[in-house]
Amino acid sequence: MEDKILKLLPYVSVPSRYTGKEINAVHKDIERCKVKIALCYPDLYELGMSSLGIRVIYGLLNEDKDVVCERVFSPAGDMEVLLKANNLPIFTLESKRPLKDFDIVGFSISSELNYTNVLNILSLADIPLLSSERREQDPIIIAGGNCIFNFAPLKPFIDCFVIGEGEEIILELVDVLKEIKGKGRGKILSGLASLEGVYVPLFPVEKVKKRFVKDFDNAYFPVRWLVPLTGIVHDRVSIEIMRGCGQGCFFCQAGSCWRPVRIRSVERIMDIAGHTYKNTGYEEFSLLSFSSGDHPQIEQIVDRLVGEFRDRKATISFPSIRIDTFSFQLATKIKEIKKTGLTFAPETGEALRMKIGKRIKDSELISLVQKAREGGWKQIKLYFMLGLPKEKDTDILDIAKLINELSRIMSIKAAFNIFIPKPHTIFERARFITEEEYLYKKALVVKNVRRSNRIKLNFHSYHMSCIETVIGRGDEALASVIKKVWEKGGKMENWDEYFRFSLWEESFREAELDMSLYLSEIPDGMSTPWQNITL
Structure with missing residues (x-):
């Protein structure tokens, strides 16, 4: 298969995404290894290789002589077209083997908008999307990462969830597999379900406790740092x-x-x-x-x-x-x-800032930025949020005032995100603002920030934030919506140029689900899909 893949590389825009020949890449004799793991980041190579978590798990697993861990990322559109045209499955970078050859396919998921990419990778690997339809010979599909603190929307697709810090538990999963491999999927999944910090939908439990590294000072670090042969986001x-x-x-x-x-x-x-x-x-x-x-x-x-x-x-x-x-x-x-350039996150105006746990005064920030200019900095990037609970027009006007004052000291890049109520936070039950409210708040910012070439404003997509909220607080019923979006061509949803809100609207209608219910305030006392996770 490797020869077939190499013949495709001259026809893609960035061949080095797929070579697996980076400095410090690990190449093992896969047939001599007891446990074979394909480590997946469901986005482009440039993003996946910027993930410290991927590097840590890759290095840690390959320290074990009995384990081979190889990487796979979402293929760009040109490579996906070529794979399908040549009837080839998605492959790992190091050995160019199909994912079906591995014991475990493990996903590290850092964005809800990558869920359709997870399904796309499984499809390209010819692995059934639904856990219930997988056969004895299919790999065990595992998921971990930031998004798994509410795994409910992914339950039908994933065999096993890892809650918390992967390096704390991954070797325990490997030990289970070494001991039980070959005894059937049910036996393997039962063994994995016995581990603290693991949730297996086939063997549900009322509570699952997060795992975390206790001795962080001595925790594994990948000093044989992979050096890509192409530019990545954090190089x-x-x-x-x-x-x-x-x-x-x-x-x-x-x-x-x-x-x-x-x-x-x-x-x-x-x-x-x-x-x-x-x-x-x-x-x-x-x-x-x-x-x-x-x-x-x-x-x-x-x-x-x-x-x-x-x-x-x-x-x-x-x-x-x-x-x-x-x-x-x-x-x-x-x-x-x-x-x-410095990066600070005031989030909102001073009055509201004090009420949400960030006790920084504008005067302190102005003084510090003045000192930063004296220290040689030329630019500051500020992060703000619109739509926080109990936000008033005066809070937004205070944001504009702060930007105006700081821009007289140095150049400002102000990025505006929309408040997303996240599971396990104090604001987890808050509502997500309407598009009409957002447009009003955005216009208020633009109107009151002074016109200057020293100020650049950037506003994140309302609709992308809307879907992040819906999936982030979603329940298992949303799995059908995610699947429908993927079937309609939705993928690479984390990229502005590929995100299509209309696909989500259509899929919600077809699933006969009301999107607004997932955006509304969650009443006190009502259960949440993530309440079975203990931090």
Whole structure:
């Protein structure tokens, strides 16, 4: 099959998505391995290879000599057309084998809008979409990731859900498979269902408890970092210095689901950086966490990294910094920090901000941005939300006022998302605003932000946010809608150019379901599809 695949590569726009020949890619003799796992990220290669979670699971599994883990991503449209035209199944990158040759096909799902891609991959692999229709010889389909904190809409399609942090439990799943492999799907699924943090729809339980890494400092890190042969979204080494967030913002699912807060030590971070640099030659380290400035030793980390890598021309970047914890003294002192622009998330105007768990005053932000300019930064990116519970016009006017004031200090890129009530948050039962409300709020922002080439506003799609809300809080009945959307050609829904809201409207009508019910406020006392998950 590999020869057939290689003959297709000259006819696709980005052949390097499919070669599997990256630096540090793992190639094993698949026939000698007891357990074969295809690790899937249901989106394009450029996004999947930017996922730290994919890299961690891939590296960790391949440390076991009895296990082979190979990668597969959603094919771009040109490759999918060629596969179908040549009657070829989707394949893993490393060995170019069909997914049906593997014991497990594991999906890491980070967006609800990728659910149709999951079905598309299964279809291209000639694996039955419905778990109930799978045969003894079919792989076990597993799903984990951010979206699985409400797995209800995916239940008919997935054999086994992993709740929480995959590296904490994946080796236990492998041990079960080693012991029971060959004894039938039912026996395997029963064995997996016995593990804490695993939910198997065939063997339902009332409660499933999230798994998390307790010794984060010594947790596995893929120092043999895969180096892609094409550009990807985050083309650098991402060192996770801290996991979890203790801020407790009322709207934030990540803060709720990835607790407790755990940190990596300075020495461990330096060890990771040294080995990863040696194995890759990458010249940028991104210090990854929900808010890197919250690490109690952040200044020491940066000082040590800069001292170690200054002569090698390596730079340091912060992907996310909470406003009240960023050390501008550190920023101005250490010029080697990459001035890629600061990213802050005020979310809303000051008055409402205080009520949703973000206790940052506008005056503090203005002062800090002034210091950032003095430290060499040229641009700041701000994230806001429209449609938060109890939002008033005055809150939106306060947003515009803040943007106007900050733009007199440095250039502003302001991104506006729509509030999505997420499971396991304080606001999980809140309603999602109507399109009419959204257009009014958007117009209020645009009208009151001053016209300046130093200000750029970007507004996320209302309809995409609408479907994220519907699926994110959805129940098992939505599985039929997801399947209908895919059957109508819906895929790559996470991309603006491919998302078609009309397909969702049609599919809801055909399924005789009311979309508005999934967008409305959930009354107190009413059960939710995710209440069986314990954090």
